[in-house]
Amino acid sequence: MIQNIDVLRNYPVHYPMNFSGKLTAKIVMKSDYKRADGTCALYLQVFLNKERKRFPCNISVTENDFDKVKQRIKKSNQLHHDYNLIIEKMLADINKIEVSYRLSNQVLTMDKLEKEYNNPSSRIDFIKFWENEMEQQKLVLKKGTYRQQYSSLTKLKAYKSHLYFHEITNDFLIKIVGHFKSTLQNDQSTISTFLKNFKKYLNIANKKGIITPLQTSEIKIKSFSGNRTFLNKEELQNLTAYYNDAYCLSSHKYILAKFLFSCFTGLRFYDVNNLTEDNFVGDVLVFTAEKTKKMQRITLNRSAMFFANPKYLLNENFTNEYVNRELKEICKFRGINKRVSFHVSRHTFATNFLVSGGRVEHLQKLLGHSNIRETMIYVHIVESITNMQVLKMDEILKL
Structure with a gap:
């Protein structure tokens, strides 16, 4: 009963x-x-x-x-x-x-x-409304966008199983953001992504005539560059050594092949997952980016070619969530104390490309950025690294 x-x-x-x-x-x-x-x-x-x-x-x-x-x-x-x-x-x-x-x-x-x-309707329960709207947009949204928005919905459902429209107030928003910060220890980037998606579906509800105490105009999302974690030369060598190790778990080998390949190409997770042998023309990679729907051509360096082994790179299409969990375990096992997700491979490529003397306008094309301002974030990272290296000259005189 x-x-x-x-x-x-x-x-x-x-x-x-x-x-x-x-x-x-x-x-x-x-x-x-x-x-x-x-x-x-x-x-x-x-x-x-x-x-x-x-x-x-x-x-x-x-x-x-x-x-x-x-x-x-x-x-x-x-x-x-x-x-x-x-x-x-x-x-x-x-x-x-x-x-x-x-x-x-x-x-x-x-x-x-x-x-x-x-059948408790989406016109009463915002969570049900969000679910129904996502189902309708499933064929329209890009895979990465859909998974991101679904992840935000899952976070909301974990916090509150039902959220009635009249409960959506500023106090509610303050409490849930506080929960993400204090209890879940989420960073600002994760919280901002949730708020962006929450605001999107609340706006859809308001446009359909559903009135809520909190208006979308009251939801302010902080603009920030985010924490661009990247792996340095020593950390890449560390992971490569594990990849080559005879004792490397087979599941880890599949994951590292995709991750390290992206560290030397800058591909997003879904672009790597969608690759087939037809995308490789000699030492050139030709593919259509999932996010931008633009065709890209990237000349593969020797490091990228090393990880382009079809046995590992083109098999076992794990989910992004699973890969991220395993990458954390791999890095922990290898003594890399950074918050590593698959997207870190893209930051790693961009940062090391500039450190190696690459030009920012070329990086923009390689990453498929429509606006160079997105790419300039990596320039600022490299500048901060350079500034820290200058301070090492103090070791000469040890003053």
Whole structure:
């Protein structure tokens, strides 16, 4: 039976329940029909704008076990506790629907009430709304974008299983951001990505006439360059040594082939995952980028060619999430104390390309950036590295 259900327990003893003047609800027994065991079925009876609808409670008890005044199962029934929880849950669900429509200034009809009750609608629950919208956009969104937005939705669901539109307030946003920072230890980049996706689907809801206390214009997302973690020469040599080691786990070898190949080409995760032998023309890689849909041609250096072994590079298309988890374990095992994800390979390529004397305009083309300002971030990183190296000259005189 149902256990640990969150219910509203402060109902008045006498019913029907008056929700808004137009809607009333009560539990009734269909006593004109008795089953073979002498029990009668219970229904949740709702009146809305003089229209009646009965929802089955899927509970049958004898007339003596049902209190018509309190509309609850008497203690004489062995399952009275579980049955009453079901009844209270049903009444609570009706109440939530009515409150949500009223606070959102939406017109509630019996047809809508029935649909919302039998299948909690996305017009009440923002999480359900987000799920439905993502399903509709699944064929339109790029794979990486879809997975990113779905990841944000998963984070929201982990924090709160249901989020009614009238609950979306500034206080709620402050609390969930605080949860990400303090409890989950998320960095600003991760939080900003969540807020961007949250804001997108809230904006879609508002445009569809769903009113929320918090407006999208009130959600401010900080603009920042982010932490461009990259691997230096020694760390790349460390991972390559493990890749070449006879004791390297086969799953790690597949992952490292893709990761290290990207460290010397700058390819994104989904572009590496989509590669086939047809993309290789001698020492030139030709592919269409998943994100930009632009065709790119990259001349492969010897290091990239070393990891272009079809056995490892072109097989085992793991998910991005799995690869990121395994990369963390690999780096931990190899003593690399950095927060490494697959995207770090792209930062590694860009940074080491400039450190090796590459030109920023060439890097822009290799990375497929439409705006050179995106590429200039790596220039600033290299400049900071150079400045730190200049300070090492102090070791000459040891002043």
